[in-house]
Amino acid sequence: MYSDIFSKLYDAFGWNYYPESFAQLLLRWIDEQGLHINNMLDLGCGTGILCNMIAEHGIETMGMDLSHGMIAMAKQNYPHIVFQQGNMIDWKPKMNFDLVTSTCDAINHILEPEDVKKVIKNVYSYLNPGGIFLFDFLRPGEEADCEPVDMGELDGKRLQFQIYHPKDQFVTLQADLFEGDKLIHTEKIQEHLYEPEWILNVLKETGFQDVRCTDQLLESESGHAATWFIIAKK
Numbered sequence: 167m168y169s170d171i172f173s174k175l176y177d178a179f180g181w182n183y184y185p186e187s188f189a190q191l192l193l194r195w196i197d198e199q200g201l202h203i204n205n206m207l208d209l210g211c212g213t214g215i216l217c218n219m220i221a222e223h224g225i226e227t228m229g230m231d232l233s234h235g236m237i238a239m240a241k242q243n244y245p246h247i248v249f250q251q252g253n254m255i256d257w258k259p260k261m262n263f264d265l266v267t268s269t270c271d272a273i274n275h276i277l278e279p280e281d282v283k284k285v286i287k288n289v290y291s292y293l294n295p296g297g298i299f300l301f302d303f304l305r306p307g308e309e310a311d312c313e314p315v316d317m318g319e320l321d322g323k324r325l326q327f328q329i330y331h332p333k334d335q336f337v338t339l340q341a342d343l344f345e346g347d348k349l350i351h352t353e354k355i356q357e358h359l360y361e362p363e364w365i366l367n368v369l370k371e372t373g374f375q376d377v378r379c380t381d382q383l384l385e386s387e388s389g390h391a392a393t394w395f396i397i398a399k400k
């Protein structure tokens with residue numbers, strides 16, 4: 167679970183780049199596909215950036231996230247948008263949606279395959295007929311151990327980020343916050359890397375149609391060649 171401390175640092179240390187670039191590409195994609203989207207739900211919405219950018223284009227948005235800290239930041243940043251705390255495995259909104267998104271590996275944070283199946287069934291239950299579930303994910307073999315990356319300094323604090331890849335199917339993301347030389351906070355997040363074929367099968371078994379996996383949605387603009395997307399239609 168992302169802590170309150172990390173949630174406050176998330177945008178300030180640069181993780182805003184992903185939802186910002188994704189929002190632009192999503193809007194272009196919706197346009198290219200000729201889709202009429204009235205409302206959108208973002209699962210694992212983080213600080214709420216994607217919801218806000220899509221709402222600015224006339225689509226009603228709502229966000230949900232497991233982390234109380236992330237939801238607090240989202241509500242503070244965008245008080246006009248509804249954000250709710252919950253677990254996407256069993257959380258249910260009171261309304262149905264034309265589009266459900268989940269970005270920046272939020273699905274990989276679900277560690278048990280059985281729970282990913284529950285998420286997919288759950289989303290199916292509150293999508294409108296013809297509605298779309300669009301999410302990104304990390305697949306095995308695309309994340310390697312990396313050297314610590316310096317994420318910069320803010321108010322005298324420095325953040326260092328590192329990815330560990332202890333097993334084929336799992337990665338651990340670690341963020342260390344320093345004040346001077348003193349380590350004042352460590353955030354460790356584990357992610358499960360899923361095979362696209364497995365996810366596609368679960369979607370089909372659940373009843374989704376036109377299920378496909380692509381790495382093209384974010385190609386060139388943001389340089390996220392390792393980001394894969396799944397698009398599934400109810």
Ligand SMILES: C[S@@+](CC[C@H](N)C(=O)[O-])C[C@H]1O[C@@H](n2cnc3c(N)ncnc32)[C@H](O)[C@@H]1O
Nearest residue numbers: 185210211212231232233253254269270272275
């Ligand atoms: C890497 S962050 C991405 C945040 C945001 N989507 C973005 O693009 O910046 C992953 C988010 O997924 C959320 N998350 C993880 N497990 C979740 C769950 N079971 N239900 C809802 N949200 C979850 C985390 O709290 C975190 O905010």
